[in-house]
Amino acid sequence: QVQLVESGGGLVQAGGSLRLSCAASARTFISYTMGWFRQAPGKEREFVAAAGWSGTSTNYAESVKGRFTISRDNAKNTVYLQMNSLKYEDTAVYYCAADSRYAPSTSWSMYTYWGQGTQVTVSS
Numbered sequence: 001q002v003q004l005v006e007s008g009g010g011l012v013q014a015g016g017s018l019r020l021s022c023a024a025s026a027r028t029f030i031s032y033t034m035g036w037f038r039q040a041p042g043k044e045r046e047f048v049a050a051a052g053w054s055g056t057s058t059n060y061a062e063s064v065k066g067r068f069t070i071s072r073d074n075a076k077n078t079v080y081l082q083m084n085s086l087k088y089e090d091t092a093v094y095y096c097a098a099d100s101r102y103a104p105s106t107s108w109s110m111y112t113y114w115g116q117g118t119q120v121t122v123s124s
Contacts, residue, residue, distance in 0.1 A: 006095070053074075
């Protein structure tokens with residue numbers, strides 16, 4: 001069982017930056033693919049970014065490419081999402097996810113473990 005705890009969300013003006021963190025309880029964190037998803041009110045959960053065990057294999061949603069960066073510190077069992085040039089449409093609850101079976105995936109169904117989410121609100 002893996003527990004994921006997100007932090008770093010908040011209110012920011014458009015054009016600003018936030019860094020989300022996700023701390024994992026897994027003893028073998030390095031073996032897990034880590035992903036970030038988000039869900040805005042009235043919308044389906046959507047993929048944001050994912051990173052393989054070393055952090056060098058990454059995937060990004062087209063809508064965040066060039067603005068968001070996923071990274072991980074395996075020594076700290078933590079994955080990060082650096083979000084720059086934030087837009088109003090980035091407003092959502094952001095979820096961290098983990099899975100030990102697959103390479104970085106854009107599909108939420110490929111992830112086994114989920115955090116509780118952290119709210120990101122971008123004011124226009």
